[in-house]
Amino acid sequence: MLKTEQILTAFNNEDLVFSLETGELLKISERITRLLDDQIFTGFDSLVEYEAILARFSIGERLHERLKLIDSNDFFLESTLQVGGVIYTLNELIWLDREDMTLHIFVFVVSDDNSFDLPESSMIEIVDKMPNPSLLISGDFSEVLIANIPMIKLLNQPVSGLVRGFHLGDFFADHELFQKLLQWALEPGGNRLSFQAKLYLKNPEGNWFDITLFKAKVDDKDCILILLLSADKSKRDQLNLERSNSLLSNIVEVQKLFLAQEYEAKPYQLLLTNILGVIEAEIGFIGEVAFDLNNKQVLKIHAATDISTAGPEAFKLYDKYVKNDFLFRHFDNLFGACITESKVILENNPPQNPHTKGIKIPGHPHIDNFLGIPILKGDKVVGLIGLGNKKGGFCESDIQELEPFASTYSVIIEAFNYETEKIKYEKESLEKALILSKVADFSPDLIVVANEDFEIEYLSKSSEKFFEIGVDTSTIHRKIRALLKKTLVEKNRVSKDLFKSRLKIRSNSGNSIWLESMMSLMQDSHSPKLIAVIRDVSVQARTEENLKLSLKKEREFNSFVSDFMNTVSHEFKTPLATIMSSLELSKHYLDNIEEQTSLERVKYHCGKIQSEINNLHQIVSHSLDFNRFAIQGTALKEVQVNYRKFIEACVNKYGLKSSIEYLPEVDQSLEVNIDKFMIETSLVNIMTNAIKYGGERKPELRLFKEGKWFGFTVTDHGIGIKKEELSYIFTPFFRGSNVKGIEGTGFGLVAVKNFIEIHGGNIKFKSEYGVGTTVEVRLPI
Numbered sequence: 001m002l003k004t005e006q007i008l009t010a011f012n013n014e015d016l017v018f019s020l021e022t023g024e025l026l027k028i029s030e031r032i033t034r035l036l037d038d039q040i041f042t043g044f045d046s047l048v049e050y051e052a053i054l055a056r057f058s059i060g061e062r063l064h065e066r067l068k069l070i071d072s073n074d075f076f077l078e079s080t081l082q083v084g085g086v087i088y089t090l091n092e093l094i095w096l097d098r099e100d101m102t103l104h105i106f107v108f109v110v111s112d113d114n115s116f117d118l119p120e121s122s123m124i125e126i127v128d129k130m131p132n133p134s135l136l137i138s139g140d141f142s143e144v145l146i147a148n149i150p151m152i153k154l155l156n157q158p159v160s161g162l163v164r165g166f167h168l169g170d171f172f173a174d175h176e177l178f179q180k181l182l183q184w185a186l187e188p189g190g191n192r193l194s195f196q197a198k199l200y201l202k203n204p205e206g207n208w209f210d211i212t213l214f215k216a217k218v219d220d221k222d223c224i225l226i227l228l229l230s231a232d233k234s235k236r237d238q239l240n241l242e243r244s245n246s247l248l249s250n251i252v253e254v255q256k257l258f259l260a261q262e263y264e265a266k267p268y269q270l271l272l273t274n275i276l277g278v279i280e281a282e283i284g285f286i287g288e289v290a291f292d293l294n295n296k297q298v299l300k301i302h303a304a305t306d307i308s309t310a311g312p313e314a315f316k317l318y319d320k321y322v323k324n325d326f327l328f329r330h331f332d333n334l335f336g337a338c339i340t341e342s343k344v345i346l347e348n349n350p351p352q353n354p355h356t357k358g359i360k361i362p363g364h365p366h367i368d369n370f371l372g373i374p375i376l377k378g379d380k381v382v383g384l385i386g387l388g389n390k391k392g393g394f395c396e397s398d399i400q401e402l403e404p405f406a407s408t409y410s411v412i413i414e415a416f417n418y419e420t421e422k423i424k425y426e427k428e429s430l431e432k433a434l435i436l437s438k439v440a441d442f443s444p445d446l447i448v449v450a451n452e453d454f455e456i457e458y459l460s461k462s463s464e465k466f467f468e469i470g471v472d473t474s475t476i477h478r479k480i481r482a483l484l485k486k487t488l489v490e491k492n493r494v495s496k497d498l499f500k501s502r503l504k505i506r507s508n509s510g511n512s513i514w515l516e517s518m519m520s521l522m523q524d525s526h527s528p529k530l531i532a533v534i535r536d537v538s539v540q541a542r543t544e545e546n547l548k549l550s551l552k553k554e555r556e557f558n559s560f561v562s563d564f565m566n567t568v569s570h571e572f573k574t575p576l577a578t579i580m581s582s583l584e585l586s587k588h589y590l591d592n593i594e595e596q597t598s599l600e601r602v603k604y605h606c607g608k609i610q611s612e613i614n615n616l617h618q619i620v621s622h623s624l625d626f627n628r629f630a631i632q633g634t635a636l637k638e639v640q641v642n643y644r645k646f647i648e649a650c651v652n653k654y655g656l657k658s659s660i661e662y663l664p665e666v667d668q669s670l671e672v673n674i675d676k677f678m679i680e681t682s683l684v685n686i687m688t689n690a691i692k693y694g695g696e697r698k699p700e701l702r703l704f705k706e707g708k709w710f711g712f713t714v715t716d717h718g719i720g721i722k723k724e725e726l727s728y729i730f731t732p733f734f735r736g737s738n739v740k741g742i743e744g745t746g747f748g749l750v751a752v753k754n755f756i757e758i759h760g761g762n763i764k765f766k767s768e769y770g771v772g773t774t775v776e777v778r779l780p781i
Contacts, residue, residue, distance in 0.1 A: 139222030173198035301326035317363030338372035348393035678755035694718035
């Protein structure tokens with residue numbers, strides 16, 4: 001039997017071959033001699049003559065840069081020809097055979113005229129055989145010449161009702177687009193038109209189609225051929241992606257405003273506007289939960305829907321809220337229950353909810369439905385998003401869509417509180433500087449007075465807070481002098497006599513802290529002074545870093561969604577196409593089920609369908625695993641197990657015992673702490689890969705314990721991995737170039753790597769192409 005590796009296919013059907021030494025024509029294909037009605041590609045015997053013929057028919061300068069072939073394997077050259085009044089695009093693919101000293105050329109000629117000119121019988125046959133909805137109409141849109149069965153089935157009314165005449169534009173949701181179509185049809189030139197449009201055909205709500213139109217001559221009569229291809233799924237995916245991108249963009253914009261401290265731009269109102277737009281609710285508010293002077297819980301509204309224009313009573317109510325600084329103290333209602341019970345409330349029938357008291361407030365809009373989402377910090381409610389009056393009612397997906405907004409609002413509340421505290425402390429510090437002698441010892445900040453030579457004249461007692469108990473005075477003074485000198489530079493100048501810095505220092509224990517220094521120059525003719533207020537802003541600095549990291553992650557997530565959707569969409573196309581094809585063939589064989597052969601073919605195609613469905617299930621499962629574990633923040637659920645018994649149970653559970661060589665080179669009493677799900681998933685994935693790609697010889701599974709490490713190795717003797725592809729094996733959806741025909745998703749090893757690293761372990765690959773692969777997993781005891 002001829003083996004696959006013994007088959008060598010040569011790519012030698014070039015159109016022209018010339019000798020590099022003499023320029024002589026060595027070969028010309030029969031195909032090229034028939035191009036352009038024998039007007040060009042005949043009557044030449046050398047490269048020079050070939051160039052001369054092309055130059056005669058070329059439009060503009062013809063610049064062949066064949067010298068580039070010295071440094072290139074393939075070289076594409078495009079030029080324009082005019083033959084018999086018709087414009088053609090000539091593409092040449094040229095390469096050198098340095099061994100035989102020959103020049104090879106593929107020639108491709110395309111006419112700019114892509115219209116049809118066919119007899120009516122041929123055109124009817126073409127339209128009838130089209131698998132997708134197709135329609136042939138007269139050039140002036142006055143008559144339908146032929147519509148195939150798929151097209152007729154799409155119509156939203158009987159054909160008998162259309163024979164009296166209809167307006168084609170009524171089928172288009174976008175009438176301006178239809179007008180452009182008419183303009184294209186009536187103007188000369190432009191024989192092909194493609195666009196995407198929403199049509200009202202079988203579905204009254206409309207469907208999206210990719211539409212292609214061709215101008216055609218049918219028995220010398222101007223016609224237009226219309227082809228439809230369903231685009232509902234791609235359009236839906238596009239709209240979902242645009243919605244996700246818009247959502248993330250809006251969140252990023254709000255975060256930018258807060259990071260830039262542009263509060264005059266009303267970032268809270270922008271956040272609420274985006275929330276209402278995404279959820280499509282009519283009214284809503286966002287607010288912070290705080291405590292008043294009597295230590296009673298209140299809701300401070302940051303932004304709310306303006307109801308003042310709904311009437312006189314609504315105006316009075318809204319004005320009352322404004323005068324009360326939008327503070328709400330009564331929680332005996334739906335939004336109050338969200339706060340007091342720390343839970344999401346989704347209520348599409350408020351009158352039936354026990355938290356609704358049935359009290360009608362004059363001027364307040366009627367609430368048809370309600371969704372309240374508490375903003376939590378740990379188990380404490382720090383804010384609330386309240387929405388109402390969504391057409392059709394709220395659903396669970398609304399809660400999921402609000403998660404990024406809730407997360408962003410939580411960070412903003414915390415950051416704003418820190419910023420408020422910062423402003424408050426700065427103001428207090430400046431006031432205290434004026435009465436330093438009375439209050440310095442009670443200030444939480446470090447207050448320093450130094451002379452112009454940076455010699456410390458006064459230091460508040462809070463120095464121990466910054467430099468730890470037990471640090472000698474000389475060391476404290478040295479560090480403060482260094483801090484003052486770094487602050488007193490031009491880049492830190494706030495005003496004439498005021499300097500401000502934020503610097504990171506390391507304490508004696510090795511911990512890093514951020515210190516913010518506010519320094520004022522007290523000009524005195526006899527002895528100028530430096531007065532500095534130094535504050536520990538480590539928490540605030542970390543919060544700002546978290547905000548910046550959050551913004552970066554939002555951008556990375558945006559890119560990942562796009563790539564992920566494109567990749568998964570691509571991976572689904574082939575299995576779905578196979579399933580559809582097998583279903584059609586099975587239907588054909590079922591019509592002839594009396595024949596034994598037909599029954600066998602049906603079983604065969606049913607098997608193909610089952611295989612592709614399993615493949616789709618595997619893609620979805622691995623996608624979910626990746627989504628759950630790609631970010632290495634998942635908590636371990638470790639339990640103590642007997643290592644050998646655990647491994648043997650996994651092997652038996654998945655029926656792998658007869659397919660591997662098992663080498664348990666560890667003590668039977670070895671006990672380890674692992675997350676059973678993660679290690680089982682990793683082991684089975686690696687072993688099934690070894691069986692799948694390992695050839696006829698059984699792979700070996702070896703258990704080991706080396707010092708403070710334990711683990712396993714799996715060695716196969718199969719196809720191996722190319723050296724240049726080893727660095728990509730942990731990339732989502734990547735599969736080796738030599739695994740064609742073997743099922744897989746390219747997702748398993750991504751999750752495996754994360755599982756192992758979450759345990760504090762590592763995974764290593766050693767592979768030789770065509771020989772085999774060894775995978776080693778090491779875990780700490």
